[in-house]
Structures are given as C-alpha cells and as structure tokens.
Amino acid sequence: MKISVxxxxVFKAELYITKAVESALQFSEVFGVLLIEDRSPDNALEICKELAEKHMRVQFFQHPDKENHGAGASRNLGIENAAGDVIAFLDADDYFLPNRFDVEKELFKNPEIEGILKTQYRFTYMHS
Incomplete structure (x- = not known):
C-alpha cells in the first residue's frame, strides 16, 4: 500500500508544518507528502521549500496563480498530483500518531474494500 499524504x-502553519511532515514520514508506506502552500502570510512558504529540499518524499505545490484558494481547491490540487494508491489528508497544524495506518492496512487486505472514510467517531467502508 503506497500512501500519498x-x-x-498550508496557511498560517509555520509553527506546525515541520512536525506534521515528520509525523507522516515516519511510515514506510507513505509514498509522498504533498505540501499545498496557499499563499500563507507567515513564513510557511520558505519552510515548505526547505522541507521539499530536505526530504525526497516531500513535494511542494502552489496554485498556478500563487494566490489563496482555500481548503477545497488545495485538496483538489493535491489529489491531482498524488501518485500513491491511497490518499490520506493531514492538516498542516496536525500530526499522525505511530499507529495511524494500522486499521487501514488490515482493511485493504479485503479486495471488496475500495476506500475508507475515517471520521472522528466511526469508519465508513466503500464497497464495489
């Protein structure tokens, strides 16, 4: 299972983005971390560039016009550029715990499972 995170x-996240990226990179299954910089007024742009230079699995993107487009358009830009088998979202001010993908690894062994929507309170399985 190759995961694109x-x-x-990445907007007003300069204090958190490094921890978020490093929490994703702890997993060998994470094929790539896509940073979508959304014209943040802080120093997030430079931090994103540094993280992409430092880590081979980190990619840095901006919207073509380099303007702020919000979460929805930023998600879409990430999805368009994701190359993994599975997509996981991580907010720039959040981080993954070491057991983050344990359940998913087991669930995707079932060929009938095509996707998982994980909410705060439950899992929803998408079948073919």
Missing part, C-alpha cells in the same frame, strides 16, 4: 492547506 496531502497537507491542506
């Missing part, structure tokens, strides 16, 4: 949007 999309951090969306």
């Amino acid at each position: 999309i951090m969306i949007p």
Whole structure:
C-alpha cells in the first residue's frame, strides 16, 4: 500500500508544518507528502521549500496563480498530483500518531474494500 499524504492547506502553519511532515514520514508506506502552500502570510512558504529540499518524499505545490484558494481547491490540487494508491489528508497544524495506518492496512487486505472514510467517531467502508 503506497500512501500519498496531502497537507491542506498550508496557511498560517509555520509553527506546525515541520512536525506534521515528520509525523507522516515516519511510515514506510507513505509514498509522498504533498505540501499545498496557499499563499500563507507567515513564513510557511520558505519552510515548505526547505522541507521539499530536505526530504525526497516531500513535494511542494502552489496554485498556478500563487494566490489563496482555500481548503477545497488545495485538496483538489493535491489529489491531482498524488501518485500513491491511497490518499490520506493531514492538516498542516496536525500530526499522525505511530499507529495511524494500522486499521487501514488490515482493511485493504479485503479486495471488496475500495476506500475508507475515517471520521472522528466511526469508519465508513466503500464497497464495489
């Protein structure tokens, strides 16, 4: 299972983005971390560039016009550029715990499971 982690949007996140990226990179299944910088007024742009230079699995993107487009458009830009088998979203001011993908690894062994929507309170399975 190759996972693309999309951090969306990177906006006012300079204090958190490094921890978020490093929490995703702890997993060998994470094929890539996509940073979608959304014209943040802080120093997030420079931090994103540094993280992409430092880590081979980190990619940095901006909207073509380099303007702020919000979370929805930033998610879509990440999805368009994701190359993994599975997409996971991570807000720039959040981080993954070491057991983050344990359940998903087991569930995707079932060929009838096509996707999982994980909310705060439950899992929803998408079948073919």
